Amino acid sequence: MKKRKKKPVQTTLRCPYCGRTARLRPAAYVYGDDTLDADSFLYVCDGYPDSCDAYVGAHKKSLLPKGTLADSELRHKRILAHRALDALWKQGYMTRHSTYIWLQTRLCLREKDMHIGMFSDYYCGQTIRECEEFMKWHKESRKGGKCA
Numbered sequence: 001m002k003k004r005k006k007k008p009v010q011t012t013l014r015c016p017y018c019g020r021t022a023r024l025r026p027a028a029y030v031y032g033d034d035t036l037d038a039d040s041f042l043y044v045c046d047g048y049p050d051s052c053d054a055y056v057g058a059h060k061k062s063l064l065p066k067g068t069l070a071d072s073e074l075r076h077k078r079i080l081a082h083r084a085l086d087a088l089w090k091q092g093y094m095t096r097h098s099t100y101i102w103l104q105t106r107l108c109l110r111e112k113d114m115h116i117g118m119f120s121d122y123y124c125g126q127t128i129r130e131c132e133e134f135m136k137w138h139k140e141s142r143k144g145g146k147c148a
């Protein structure tokens, strides 16, 4: 791990969908005043909600973005990819750590790019496919052996 130089928190990003500025805003800006996430922040595109619906969560302490801005479709895809990946270690096929190493190898990603919050639509799709294939392979190889 490289040491990260201390620098002031960057509170604006560029929206990759429309090119507008995305600013750090309280979660209530998107989720409404009754959100349970009242103390969290998001980077929200200036076009939100009229012409663009891209945003991304910020880490609670550092306020750094958790990934790249995503529109509703990509946000949904990232949730599905996360769920597929989590299932592998939650069901005990691998440890959480080795699940991430496994996916990183399967997708030929560098360690620093192995964050679902940064995944494009393509990588989300690949993640889901790899996880499904792994499960399928595992079930089939189990079928071949005798149940203890």
Ligand SMILES: [Zn+2]
Binding pocket: 015, 016, 017, 018, 019, 020, 045, 046, 047, 048, 052, 053, 054
């Ligand atoms: Zn935008």
